[in-house]
Amino acid sequence: MLSKEQRIKNTILILIMLILISAGFIISIYDNHLIKTHISEDMQEKNRHINKVFNLFINDMDREISQRTDKMLCKEARKEFFNQNRDALYKLVKDDYEDMIKSNSFLKIVTFRLPDGSAFLRVHKPEMYGDSLNTKRKIIIDTITTQKRQFGFELGKLRMTHRVVTPIFYNDTFVGVVEIGIEPEYIIEKMNNLFDIKSSLFVKDGNLEVSLDKNLENRSRVGNFIFARGSNIIKDNLNQIDLSKNSFRILFQNREYHINVIDLLDHKGNVAAKILVYYDLTKENEEFSSLMKKNLIAIFLVIFMLFIVLNIGLNYFLKKIDQLYLNVLKKDKMMLQQSKLASMGEMIGNIAHQWRQPLSVISTSASGLRLQNELKILDDEQLNNSVECIVNSTKYLSQTIDDFISFVKNSQDAVEFDIKENLEKNLGILKGSLKIHEVNVFLDSQNKIIKGFPNELTQVFINIVHNAKDALKSNTLNNRLVFVSTISDENSIKIIIKDNAGGIPEDIMSKIFDPYFTTKGDSDGTGLGLYMSYRIINENMGGSIKVENIEYEYEGKVHKGAQFSITLPIT
Structure with a gap:
């Protein structure tokens, strides 16, 4: 069997472990x-x-193509185009074209078009010319209309390209x-x-009749975009x-890919296609x-x-707690003993007062x-x-001895008793002392x-009434009063003890x-009586005790004093 302290320790450790694990989980x-x-x-x-890099490359490419275009369009080339001399124009621009495709292998189209949009010379395919302009080729139509250079992505006869x-x-x-x-x-x-990425192209639906790729229309779609x-x-993952x-x-073949969507804009800023650039996240996921x-x-x-x-x-703390607990128990035991001894001293004094009269009766009779x-x-x-007087007096003395023995004897178990009989017995013990000091008890x-x-x-x-007697002794009152009464209901009984000694100062x-709080001085009081009374009522008997100063009327006169109220459960 584990000790109570060990069980408490284990419970605390389990709670702490649960808290730490929860904290670790949250962290x-x-x-x-x-x-x-x-x-x-x-x-x-x-x-x-x-x-950002994509846009920079687009701008750099537009600037480079513009510069190469301006170089290609020398005065002689513009003159031959004006004169519509196809062979002469081809000879003049051929070298510049070849330089272009050497520096950029993805440059596929260089086409001269007349003001009506028809193809005059395809430098990349000089044998193809004379075809009219498709009305869907908006970048060419808008350039002819505005007579200003235009940049943008557009689907042509062959494929999606960036046009200048x-x-x-x-x-x-x-x-x-x-x-x-x-x-x-x-x-x-x-x-x-730069980035070790891969790409796929999606073309926006709507310009398919421009393209010569008849299979494009039958390819897979995502919304209004076609996988090109x-x-x-x-x-394989269009869904x-x-x-x-x-x-x-x-996710593809147990690998995760990050997809970045880049819009390819036409010359008016509308989305013409989308490029999906993607890269494998395996390394990042492993990290x-x-x-x-x-x-x-x-x-x-x-x-x-x-x-x-x-x-x-916790072990150290529990050891300290155990030591502190033992010290508190030892101190409580000492305080209880001191209080008990003080009460016994008071009781012996009361018995001495009570014995004087019966001893006097015995002595006188004998x-x-x-x-x-x-x-x-x-x-x-x-x-x-005379013998009857002596016997009655010895019985009285014997009863006081029995009361004293009963008081000294400690009872570990609660017992049933009559509250009125207990109060009467208590007043009987105090009767002699109260009488000497002219204290009237009701x-x-x-x-x-x-x-x-x-x-x-x-x-x-005894503690409360003894304090009331001492307070009354210090007052020059003609009528010293102590009232003891009880009030009860179904669940509890209240014992009320009040005096007319003027009350307790509010500051104390x-x-x-x-x-150890006392106003009597070290020689007259231990300061433990009311402390132990509080503990007895609250801890041992499951009740409560409180004190207050009150004013009340008795025999047409207003009196002021302290009132102790003891509430006990009826069980």
Whole structure:
């Protein structure tokens, strides 16, 4: 069997362990949240960086193509285009075209178009010319209309390309436009060299009749976008694709990929297509898992160390508590003994006062018998009367001894007793002392059986009445009064003890139940009487005791004094 202290210790340790484990669990969840937030912020920053780099590459490409276009459109080339001399124009721009495709292998289209939009010369395919402009080729139509250079993505006959369309003038006369198209893979390849990413292209539905790729219309769709080209990572997971978001994640063959969606804008800023750039998160996930494992190990190591430290500290604390508890018990026992001895001293004094009269009766009766016997006048009636007085007096003395023994004797178990009989017996003990000091006591009680400790209640009663007697002694009153009464209901009985000694000073009212507090001086009081009375009533008998100053009227006169109210349960 475990001791009570050991059970308490084990309970506390279990609670502490549960608290520590819960705290560790919460910390790990919070740590997990912080790490995920940090990774998410890193991903968002990377996405922003990818978008920024993509736009920078677009701007750099537009600037480079514009510069190369201006170089290609020399005065002679613009003149031959004005004169619609196809062969001469091809010879003039061929070298510049070849330089362009050498520096950019994704440059696929260089087409000169007349003011009506028809193809005059395809430098990349000079044998193809003369076809009219499709009305869906808005970037060419708008460039012809505005006669200003336009940039943007647009689906052509072959595929989606980034177009730079430049108006051509000869002697301030608008003679047509030149269209240069670069596949978006040019930028993707450059970005892949920086970020190690892959890509897929989705073309917006609505311009399919422009394309010569008749299979494009039959390809898979996501919303109003058509999957044009890309890897199986995207093609086989179209159900996980959400093109309305800037970024998201998908799972493919037990690997997680982060997808970043980049809008490809036409010359008016409308979305013409979307490029999905994606990269494998396996490395990041492995780093995250490794970091979480390390954090969990660290957290539970700290919890284990705290548990050990708390266990050691708790053992030390419990030892101190045990020692303190033993010291308190020892002190309480000493205080109880001191209070008991003080009460016994008071009781012995009261018994001495009570014994004087019966001892005087015994002495007088015995002396009278002897004198009458010597004078030969003793008869049977006088003998019987004197003997009866002596016997009655010895019975009274015996009863006071029994009361004293009953008071001294400690009872471990609560017993049933009559509250009125207990109060009458207590007043009988105090009768002699109260009479000497001219204290008039009035008892108004009812017979009520309660269960408790009658001897301890006697100690409380003697303490309170003795204090009232001492307070009355210090007053020059003609009529010293102590009233004892009881009030009861179904659940409790209240014993009320009041005097007319003027009351307790308000500045010490809150201290009178403190241990060793006394106003009588070291020679007259221990300061334990009311303290032990408080503990007896509250702790041993399950009741309550309080004190207050009151004013009341008796025989037409107002009196002021202290009133003690003792409430005890009826069980």
